[in-house]
Amino acid sequence: MPYTYEYPRAAVTVDCVVFGYDAAALQVLLIQRGLAPFAGAWALPGGFVHVDETLDDAARRELREETGVTDLYLEQLYTFGALDRDPRERVVSVAYYALVDPAHFALAAATDATRAAWFAVDAVPPLAFDHAHILAVALARLRGKVRYQPLGFELLPEKFTLTGLQRLYETILGTPLDKRNFRKKILAMELLRELDEVEQDVPHRAARLYQFDESKYRALTERGFNFEL
Amino acid sequence: MPYTYEYPRAAVTVDCVVFGYDAAALQVLLIQRGLAPFAGAWALPGGFVHVDETLDDAARRELREETGVTDLYLEQLYTFGALDRDPRERVVSVAYYALVDPAHFALAAATDATRAAWFAVDAVPPLAFDHAHILAVALARLRGKVRYQPLGFELLPEKFTLTGLQRLYETILGTPLDKRNFRKKILAMELLRELDEVEQDVPHRAARLYQFDESKYRALTERGFNFEL
DNA sequence: TCAAAAGTGTTAAAAATACACCCATGG
């Protein structure tokens, strides 16, 4: 045990709130803890930050190790430093939130240490540590930010219908939106590429598919454009 | 040196970006470092987080100790964790930004260790560590947030004129605003108490003084009101 | 009486909202 310091030090961890959207509900990815404390309880994926990796790297590594999820939209949320967050010792946790299309990833298989699963955000089990609080902060941030940043697309498959996009926004914001006004507004932004494709295997008229045009968004942003609603 | 751990640990610090507004310019409070590294250089006030204090407490303590400023609006900004932020060792810094009316406080007297001073944000000297980067992030946050949260009032004296408020917004946002439209919009929010007082000692017609009504703001916020612009 | 800033309304343009029907498709 060779690591000795003049003053006591807090441990630094990352915790990740991974949001997914699946057909009807906003979901969050949780892992079931194998070890004490809170063995058996559900928790946010996360863990200790190595002394030679950045915070972002630690968040991505933990997600990969614990859930198998990679390549997602990831953004720092807030840093939680209450004295009694962890019953063992002082732990400062840098929380991240992430957005991902759940259909795009197979969850990591259950191991001795962890099992990962999706839960609807309004039906999560009791969580370990202060993770319920972190989740609440993440949800508030997502609801706030989705209005003025094009985050929603990160939760959808690459190709989506306008109705699908609308339902996503309705789910996140918790309010119904007018179909015609929504389409008018979204299309007026010119951020979507209209594809020559329609959805498949639906028992009614198939809707046209669209794609988010990242490069157009960047170009517009530089010219002072602001995404809104 | 009794504090020993199984794995190496990063040190955790706080750094504070304290904004003030003085008659014409947005300013930031800096301290001049007495000790290495970066001895003699200007830096953001901040320091190590004690193992038995929260992050917020650490930020307030460091501000009090290094600058004498207390009782200010303080909000967590972002946590910086690049590997080489500090040449000595791995340091994770939780940055805060704060808003204060500079006229309300006497800066702490210079000591052997530190000297504190205000600098216009567009004329800061070279800064120690990654503090220039932290300042840039704080400025971006302030400019973004001031539009939809009534933060501006934290930078002004308790009693202010509408023109004073407008100039503050013009300074922060970097754009001129229309006087009539600005007054109309601000007054329509009903967040200001009109006082039976006017400014003193001005060489022209004295303007009426107003006061921000915190309790009205909270009441409106609960009813779903959103401050904007 | 001059200089400096305070204070005050209206009009035009743009944006947001409310709203209902026909169409295409698969079962």
Add this chain to the structure above:
DNA sequence: CCATGGGTGTATTTTTAACACTTTTGA
């Protein structure tokens, strides 16, 4: 031929933007 959701336009209201002169006060 029926059920399901896809797709479309207009009128109204609300919000924003542009704009200039008179008043008060102290020097």
